Amino acid sequence: MTAPFNFSAGPAMLPGAVLARAQxxxxxxxxxxxxxxxxxxxxxxxxxxxxKAEQDLRExxxxxxxxxxxxxxxxxxxxFSAVPQNIAGQNDTVDYLNGGIWSDFAIxxxxxxxxRVNVVGGLIDTPQGRAIAPVTDWQLRDDAAYFHYCPNETVDGIALHTIPEQVQAPLVADMSSSILSEPLDVKRFGIIYAGAQKNIGPSGFAIAIVRDDLLGRAQTTASTVMDYTVQAKERSMYNTPNTWAWYLSGLVFEWLKEQGGVAAMGEVNQRKADLLYQTIDSSEFYRNPVHPDYRSKMNVPFLLADDSLDADFLRQAEQQGLLGLKGHRYVGGMRASIYNAMPLAGVEQLVEFMRDFEQKHA
Amino acid sequence: MTAPFNFSAGPAMLPGAVLARAQxxxxxxxxxxxxxxxxxxxxxxxxxxxxKAEQDLRExxxxxxxxxxxxxxxxxxxxFSAVPQNIAGQNDTVDYLNGGIWSDFAIxxxxxxxxRVNVVGGLIDTPQGRAIAPVTDWQLRDDAAYFHYCPNETVDGIALHTIPEQVQAPLVADMSSSILSEPLDVKRFGIIYAGAQKNIGPSGFAIAIVRDDLLGRAQTTASTVMDYTVQAKERSMYNTPNTWAWYLSGLVFEWLKEQGGVAAMGEVNQRKADLLYQTIDSSEFYRNPVHPDYRSKMNVPFLLADDSLDADFLRQAEQQGLLGLKGHRYVGGMRASIYNAMPLAGVEQLVEFMRDFEQKHA
Incomplete structure (x- = not known):
């Protein structure tokens, strides 16, 4: 393996074959x-x-x-502003689950x-680590115009792996860091949206998948550029779109189809995450702070028992071509983002490096 | 000359040297x-x-x-929404000059x-062609929070070549199709903004140059992503910017400096425009509908005397590598956009083709 492996949380690694073609x-x-x-x-x-890119994504x-x-x-x-501006009224109540830093910004x-933004629940600390409050404890409002959550929190490395059954309001999900990473039952959602720069393509671009019955409700102060109803009517060309990102995303969609689609990606992603968490859990040197049932398969934060070694860890990793492992500035430590474009070989090389580093410094 | 010349209005031609380096x-x-x-x-x-890109643009x-x-x-x-949301109150009056299609959308x-959006004046028809109402006729409001105009209208091919002296309110200019095309006295303006995909770089990106005293006034419903004050504080990284466009634009800025900056570009752009308008004016076969004093140096629309030849003109031009000459869908005819990246040789080849086509069909 000669090319570096890039564990950056976003803008993130893109498939080599896509970059080769773009070049x-x-x-x-x-x-x-x-x-x-x-x-x-x-x-x-x-x-x-x-x-064609839209059709491939739909497929x-x-x-x-x-x-x-x-x-x-x-x-x-x-x-974060487009959702309430498009599908809620100024006098409405909306429900938000506060499952981490990005949920908090959205709120x-x-x-x-x-x-009224009603926070139905949020993070809890348990003996097994940080988790999301159980759905039975959520304070849902009957009159909520929608329910918003982030199934995979990029910074916290916390995920909600099941779609909450109990919610009656239209489900709105920020899937910026988990879209296309495994099969998903889209019809359970009112809106799915995602910034492109993690699992789709380059930055400065977002995908919004919006159920038809939620159109036609935009607040009068919504910027027309961000109006779902207008952009739906204009096929996302009300104004000049980010053409490069659309093109690159289309190449990523083609690549995903060649890999066997989201079912195949989901299997590889599970293996990558298992390997990394097993390495962390089998060591006293590394630690992941999240309850096993709520661990992200895309963003794996971990801490060194001795944080004075953090800088050494990052420097040596970089020397071996393992890039972008520094944790988010809000939480510190390390974070390995292992989106679709990260091959299993990259995670294998990372855990090998982690074991070597532990042996030298434990 | 082997490469095609691309006269598209935007997304538009980029300098070959920039594309070579990006590749x-x-x-x-x-x-x-x-x-x-x-x-x-x-x-x-x-x-x-x-x-560095910001610094180069500043220089x-x-x-x-x-x-x-x-x-x-x-x-x-x-x-178009960011400007009023950032620097005007909901109860304010603002002045807009309606100089063409893009001004109309902005209004x-x-x-x-x-x-209250007060339209101070707009297009007029004169014996010498379409023009903008003289500034002495504008109905300016003393209480306007700002004055907005588009000095170069991309679709209409109409330009206001002088900065209006009489306006007391902060000047806001949409320079999407004219930024960096010639020297400009920035300090005369409150805000200069431009979509990138004409004279700067790829699409899905915009530059806003905002005078400090206009910050801190955003309406509460402004999306934080579009809040000038927040983005100024965060150095345009409140959220993940369009990193590819920022990079590409930086390469264009470097290229512009190598070309001698905006003074040198202004001279070449003047020669390109002169050559094209002279070709049109010296013919009965082609016609530009704009008053000579108000003609755009960036976007040159022209009509064939016999519009049944339009399709032939476009097809033959394309065969000779002269691309993107179809007029905007709102106005028809032809349009040659001759931004900074279009070399004089491209315009020379275009006028040669135009003369040939005229000889064959006149």
């Missing part, structure tokens, strides 16, 4: 003599590519026909647009 | 072994590149120190955020 055709897309970045989004060839996720697939500006965080943004 | 280092940025798209925006190397435009340079999501159209978006 090859960067200056002449489909033999046109010009770059895909230089082509009008209304050019028939671009429109055809864009539609990969088995998106039902009564959902719009939107290619949006503003990244995942742009959706604060929603407070700008609705009368 | 070369796409899979290993600065010898890192990974793509610039895969690197965290908070990585020191990326932060350094991002700061190119001679941006005074009391202005923020922001790298935003949402393209130029995202700024309609502003109406969502302020009590």
């Amino acid at each position: 090859e055709e960067l200056r002449s897309w489909r033999g046109s003599g010009i770059s895909v970045m230089e082509i009008s989004h209304r050019d028939p060839a671009f429109m055809q590519m864009a539609a 990969l996720m088995a998106v039902p026909d009564n959902y719009q697939v939107l290619f949006m500006h503003g990244g995942g965080r742009g959706q 604060r943004e929603a407070q700008k647009y609705v009368a | 070369e280092e796409l899979r290993s940025w600065r010898g890192s072994g990974i793509s610039v798209m895969e690197i965290s925006h908070r990585d020191p190397a990326f932060m350094q590149m991002a700061a 190119l435009m001679a941006v005074p120190d009391n202005y923020q340079v922001l790298f935003m999501h949402g393209g130029g159209r995202g700024q 309609r978006e502003a109406q969502k955020y302020v009590a």
Whole structure:
């Protein structure tokens, strides 16, 4: 293995085959003599590519026909305001699960647009580690316009692995770091959204999958660029989209199909996560603070027993081509993000390095 | 000349040298072994590149120190809502010049955020062609929170070549299609903004240059991602920016400096525009509908005397590598967009083709 493995949480590793193709055709897309970045989004060839990317995503996720697939500006965080502005009224109540740092940001943004953001529950500490309060303890509101949660918290490394049954309001899920990582029953959701820069493509781009019955409700102060109903009508081309990101994401979707789709990815992702957590759990030197039932399969934070070794760990890892392992600035420690583009070989190399480092320093 | 010349209005032609470099280092940025798209925006190397891009843009435009340079999501159209939401109150009056299609869209978006959008004037028809109403006729309001105009209308091919002296309110200019095309006295403006995909870089990205005294006024319903004050404080990294576009734009800024900066570009751009308008004006076969004093130097629309030849014109042009000449779907005809990246040789080849086509069909 010569190429480095990049464990960055986002912008994150992209499949090598996708980058190779993007590089090859960067200056002449489909033999046109010009770059895909230089082509009008209304050019028939671009429109055809864009539609194909949408169709591939629909196939990969088995998106039902009564959902719009939107290619949006503003990244995942742009959706924190887009969601309440699009599907709730200013006098409405909305439910949010506060499962980690990104949920917390989403809650604060929603407070700008609705009368009441009801936090139904959040993180709890248990003898086995940090967890999410059990759904039976959630304080759900009958009148909530929607229920929002983040099934995989990128910073905390905490995940809710089951779709909450008890919720009656439309489910809205921030899947920025888990979209396309395993099979998903889309029809259980009102809205699924994701910033692209983790499991899809480059940054400055987001996908929103919106059930048709939630359209037509935007608040008057919603920016037209972020209006789901307008963008649905205009096939995400109300204004010039991020054409490069759309193109690159399309290549990632093609690559995912070649890998066997989300079912195949889900199996590899499980093996990667198991290997990494087993390595951490079988050691006194490394520690993951999350309850086993709530551990993320995408973002694996871990702490060294002696944090004075953190800098050494990162430096030596980098020397071996294991990049982006520094934990989020809010929590410190280490974090290995192991999205779809990270091969099992990358995790194998990481755990080998971790064992070596432990032997030398334990 | 082997490469095609791309006259697309945007996404538009990029400098060949920039694309060559982007291609070369796409899979290993600065010898890192990974793509610039895969690197965290908070990585020191990326932060350094991002700061250098800002510094280069500041030098190119001679941006005074009391202005923020922001790298935003949402393209130029995202700024149509960002401007009123950031610097006007809901009860305010704002002045807009309606100089063409994009101004008209900006006006309609502003109406969502302020009590009164006062249109000070607009297009007029004169014996010499379409023009903008003289500034002495504008109905300016003394209490306007700002004055908005688009100095270069991409679709109409109409430009206001002087900065209006009479306006007392802070000047806000949509320079999506004219930024960096010639020297500009930035300190005359409150805000200059531009979608990137014409004269800067790839799409899904915008630049906003905001005078410090206009910060701190955002409406409570402004999306935080689009809040100038927040993004100024966070150096445009409140959320993950479009890192690829930032990188590419930085390469374009370096290229512009190598070309001699905006003064040198302004001279070449003038020659390109002169050559094209002279060709049109010296013919009975082609026609530009704009008054000579109000003609755009960036976007040159022209009509064939016999529009049944339009399809032939476009097809034959394309066969000769002259791409993207179809006029905007709102106005039809032809349009040659001749931004910074279009060399004089491209315009020379276009006028040669136009003369040939005229000889064959006139």
